[in-house]
Amino acid sequence: MRKPQILVIGYGEAHCPPEAYKTARVVGAEVARQGAVLVTGGLGGVMRAASEGARNEGGLVVGIVPQSEKEYANPFCDVVIATGIGHARDFITAYSADAVIVVGGGVGTMVEASAAYLQRIPIVSIRGSGGTADKIADSYLDDRRLVKVEGETSPVKAVERAIRSSSLSPRV
Amino acid sequence: MRKPQILVIGYGEAHCPPEAYKTARVVGAEVARQGAVLVTGGLGGVMRAASEGARNEGGLVVGIVPQSEKEYANPFCDVVIATGIGHARDFITAYSADAVIVVGGGVGTMVEASAAYLQRIPIVSIRGSGGTADKIADSYLDDRRLVKVEGETSPVKAVERAIRSSSLSPRV
Amino acid sequence: MRKPQILVIGYGEAHCPPEAYKTARVVGAEVARQGAVLVTGGLGGVMRAASEGARNEGGLVVGIVPQSEKEYANPFCDVVIATGIGHARDFITAYSADAVIVVGGGVGTMVEASAAYLQRIPIVSIRGSGGTADKIADSYLDDRRLVKVEGETSPVKAVERAIRSSSLSPRV
Amino acid sequence: MRKPQILVIGYGEAHCPPEAYKTARVVGAEVARQGAVLVTGGLGGVMRAASEGARNEGGLVVGIVPQSEKEYANPFCDVVIATGIGHARDFITAYSADAVIVVGGGVGTMVEASAAYLQRIPIVSIRGSGGTADKIADSYLDDRRLVKVEGETSPVKAVERAIRSSSLSPRV
Numbered sequence: 001m002r003k004p005q006i007l008v009i010g011y012g013e014a015h016c017p018p019e020a021y022k023t024a025r026v027v028g029a030e031v032a033r034q035g036a037v038l039v040t041g042g043l044g045g046v047m048r049a050a051s052e053g054a055r056n057e058g059g060l061v062v063g064i065v066p067q068s069e070k071e072y073a074n075p076f077c078d079v080v081i082a083t084g085i086g087h088a089r090d091f092i093t094a095y096s097a098d099a100v101i102v103v104g105g106g107v108g109t110m111v112e113a114s115a116a117y118l119q120r121i122p123i124v125s126i127r128g129s130g131g132t133a134d135k136i137a138d139s140y141l142d143d144r145r146l147v148k149v150e151g152e153t154s155p156v157k158a159v160e161r162a163i164r165s166s167s168l169s170p171r172v
Numbered sequence: 173m174r175k176p177q178i179l180v181i182g183y184g185e186a187h188c189p190p191e192a193y194k195t196a197r198v199v200g201a202e203v204a205r206q207g208a209v210l211v212t213g214g215l216g217g218v219m220r221a222a223s224e225g226a227r228n229e230g231g232l233v234v235g236i237v238p239q240s241e242k243e244y245a246n247p248f249c250d251v252v253i254a255t256g257i258g259h260a261r262d263f264i265t266a267y268s269a270d271a272v273i274v275v276g277g278g279v280g281t282m283v284e285a286s287a288a289y290l291q292r293i294p295i296v297s298i299r300g301s302g303g304t305a306d307k308i309a310d311s312y313l314d315d316r317r318l319v320k321v322e323g324e325t326s327p328v329k330a331v332e333r334a335i336r337s338s339s340l341s342p343r344v
Numbered sequence: 345m346r347k348p349q350i351l352v353i354g355y356g357e358a359h360c361p362p363e364a365y366k367t368a369r370v371v372g373a374e375v376a377r378q379g380a381v382l383v384t385g386g387l388g389g390v391m392r393a394a395s396e397g398a399r400n401e402g403g404l405v406v407g408i409v410p411q412s413e414k415e416y417a418n419p420f421c422d423v424v425i426a427t428g429i430g431h432a433r434d435f436i437t438a439y440s441a442d443a444v445i446v447v448g449g450g451v452g453t454m455v456e457a458s459a460a461y462l463q464r465i466p467i468v469s470i471r472g473s474g475g476t477a478d479k480i481a482d483s484y485l486d487d488r489r490l491v492k493v494e495g496e497t498s499p500v501k502a503v504e505r506a507i508r509s510s511s512l513s514p515r516v
Numbered sequence: 517m518r519k520p521q522i523l524v525i526g527y528g529e530a531h532c533p534p535e536a537y538k539t540a541r542v543v544g545a546e547v548a549r550q551g552a553v554l555v556t557g558g559l560g561g562v563m564r565a566a567s568e569g570a571r572n573e574g575g576l577v578v579g580i581v582p583q584s585e586k587e588y589a590n591p592f593c594d595v596v597i598a599t600g601i602g603h604a605r606d607f608i609t610a611y612s613a614d615a616v617i618v619v620g621g622g623v624g625t626m627v628e629a630s631a632a633y634l635q636r637i638p639i640v641s642i643r644g645s646g647g648t649a650d651k652i653a654d655s656y657l658d659d660r661r662l663v664k665v666e667g668e669t670s671p672v673k674a675v676e677r678a679i680r681s682s683s684l685s686p687r688v
Contacts (some may be wrong), residue, residue, distance in 0.1 A: 002594050088601075
């Protein structure tokens with residue numbers, strides 16, 4: 001039985017406020033502490049912060065980068081998936097998630113959340129982290145109401161909720 | 173010199189109100205009349221309506237379907253691109269557009285509009301057509317303000333605006 | 345009823361001998377004369393040669409490029425599909441073909457032929473054009489014998505055979 | 517510093533002879549014993565055999581499936597990447613490899629080997645394992661001679677060679 005794979009998405013490197021970086025690091029650390037595998041898009045900003053947090057707690061970190069070269073991944077990834085398909089890799093990160101946690105983010109984050117939503121993968125949004133996270137917390141992404149984006153203020157509770165809502169229980 | 177490629181996106185088959193279908197057909201017809209190539213996701217709903225409209229006016233219709241089989245395309249496509257990459261084809265439709273026109277739509281439409289936005293491709297939204305189109309008309313999709321989604325009420329003007337804002341002039 | 349889409353594949357720009365370029369131009373011209381749509385990978389070498397040939401005969405030319413920017417396409421494309429997925433677009437060119445014609449080529453050409461073979465799309469190889477074309481002419485690509493690669497020496501006959509073997513008849 | 521990622525490719529479920537299955541299981545076990553991460557396409561046949569072998573030795577197993585649902589992966593995967601892009605995922609498995617080992621295989625295996633070759637990723641082929649592996653052992657895949665496919669008869673030596681030729685040293 002594999003462990004739940006928790007995808008953390010949000011602000012990219014160029015637009016990541018220090019506060020969101022800190023939050024993402026706590027989220028990543030919690031993913032590791034609660035016995036799940038961390039999955040991210042493998043680059044900077046929130047992706048790097050979460051990876052750093054999980055790595056520091058001894059967790060397993062998977063980075064799925066848009067490029068065809070593994071070298072683009074941040075240094076906290078234990079496993080690097082090099083897709084070579086550019087932004088379209090946002091669908092792969094989403095499909096590979098048992099649940100998603102959103103920390104801030106712009107339109108790319110919205111794409112990943114939308115991909116998860118279309119696949120009915122549970123999404124938890126960190127309230128107060130800005131951008132996409134605040135925009136979609138406690139709402140449905142369209143009229144089909146496929147899955148509700150749950151809002152949480154505490155990173156610890158967000159990770160608990162993500163793991164609980166994934167169809168897999170952790171192996172601790 | 174090739175003609176401008178105008179992408180029309182919006183409600184899929186299962187969720188397309190009759191009013192949006194009519195609007196999309198008029199948009200497609202206008203794309204053909206104004207000498208541009210129509211590009212769509214190749215399936216039903218707004219994609220089919222726009223294709224039907226353009227075909228009736230003797231325009232060139234390109235359908236880019238998610239499946240690996242061309243047979244999934246609606247019967248109004250002159251050229252069918254079978255991608256086999258599922259929803260990720262939304263990035264291909266967006267990248268293949270010189271400009272985009274939005275007619276209603278759900279979260280999949282938001283993904284395509286976001287992909288175009290990230291690439292700085294001009295987007296025109298039909299006001300009053302519902303869903304995503306109304307949600308994003310006259311706004312920026314995130315704080316980076318990469319490109320403004322222009323709102324238009326008239327399909328004719330929307331097509332004029334889309335062609336004008338594309339970096340290519342039509343060959344009529 | 346749409347016209348058959350004939351995909352021409354082979355040597356890329358950096359490795360295309362003048363003889364293969366000439367052959368590909370004749371093949372492209374024949375595709376247009378025989379009333380089919382030409383599809384290529386949209387770049388240089390055999391892709392450009394075939395596009396030039398078809399364009400000169402007034403045919404419709406579709407280029408499907410690996411990049412996310414349409415500007416990479418050769419100037420003979422009437423329709424440009426920008427995929428942004430790199431080499432993986434070889435599957436899209438293959439899936440979009442009603443039949444494939446091979447002119448020389450290296451390992452990338454083998455990938456495209458293999459993708460067509462896996463989908464049971466008819467393949468015709470120009471004998472004497474070198475590389476992959478000569479390697480696979482008159483053979484099966486693996487033990488499953490899904491579809492035989494037909495060898496032809498004459499470009500005219502190769503195009504006739506490709507169109508005949510596609511499940512669509514041309515609209516002339 | 518992450519561990520080397522060794523991709524094992526070959527016969528799919530429907531065409532995998534018992535002998536190749538056994539060989540692949542030994543290869544997978546060796547990948548784990550020698551301290552590397554096993555990467556496969558996540559499905560049956562050689563992919564499953566290698567995963568089973570690595571899992572039994574306590575190694576880390578990553579499966580990259582063509583579907584958008586993680587449930588298609590074989591039960592020996594610790595991490596599942598669901599791509600949703602069909603056969604085009606062969607490029608992702610290749611790009612994610614620090615080195616590749618080939619056990620038999622048909623045309624799909626040739627595509628993966630070709631993708632690795634184009635990216636100059638080291639390839640080791642198990643001599644005597646049949647199909648693609650025997651076809652490409654000790655040869656270059658095209659005239660550009662980008663990287664030579666090394667042939668090895670012993671699975672243990674094949675894994676040693678793969679790890680040594682990857683640019684990363686194992687963390688044992």
